[in-house]
Amino acid sequence: MDAYQYVKDKQLIIFELDDVLFPEKDYLLQVYYLFAQFIEYTEQKNAQPIISFMQTEYEKAGSAELFEKTAKQFGIDEKYKHNFDLLHQNARLPLKLLLYKNMLDFMQELVVDRKLIVIVTAGNPEQQLNKIKQTEWNGLEQYLTVYFTEELNLPKSEIFQNILNNNNLPANKALVVGANNFDEQQSKLINLPYIVSLEIYK
Template structure:
């Protein structure tokens, strides 16, 4: 594939662009359900995971904990554990790049283009995801930036990336 000469830096979001966010969430739900079953003995881990998976697929992440808590009757006090797992879970499985992203990264590397991640959301949770992505041969070449941290610091992400890679802002291509 040919890439425009004027584009030097390709910027990707993490969730659902580089890898399926669902792969991360389902592992978090598995770990949480395992914790609940171990702590409370009920519900069965498989039942809670299935409920959470169905909720994610049909209603999204919003109010997932509350609906599970109401359905299965476990204590509200576990919400903190649920939220903490999103930020610092040690996943049992690696997160894999979408096949087309793996191919695109390979092509960009061959074309001598810079690749980076500019991800939004809780920086600690996003960093945890980054740690579990199987970056393969690109691991040493990809820099990760956290949009929320930049914006909170009053820094324009586009200008920041242009300075970081010493290019004009027009040389940056966002991929989503």
């Protein structure tokens, strides 16, 4: 199914970042790799088992308490939690983050059709900005406007409404592309059309 059918009558498209434009794990697994390398350098512990453990634990249970699990498994001092957290915010990735291929094609069509593209992303603003800076946008970056929800300290629904107001658009002329129920609920609060990003990957 052609994803572009969803936006024929729209003027503005709002995207989340993680697991919408690219897989969040592509960022996190590189952070874990860099952390393991850092521990190898500072504590002379072999990085490879640490990398393997973190990847397995992440895929099994997500990122919650991953430092604590890894520290317990490998006898890593609690003081390195600071370095672990800091890497999430300012890591220089070995590899650039790549957009989902279908999403790249979709966004390029939006630009050609002169539709407005906005990113509204939750999470630590410094970390989210770091992801954006290290994404291969293929020239799309000049067409993006980005809002960080934690920086604005507003519910997503209010941010969505402010974006509509700033562009003098009714809700039916915009679309939110998200990846979770929360984004859908926030969109529905202001009658903003919503699709889950997986629809675009079909």
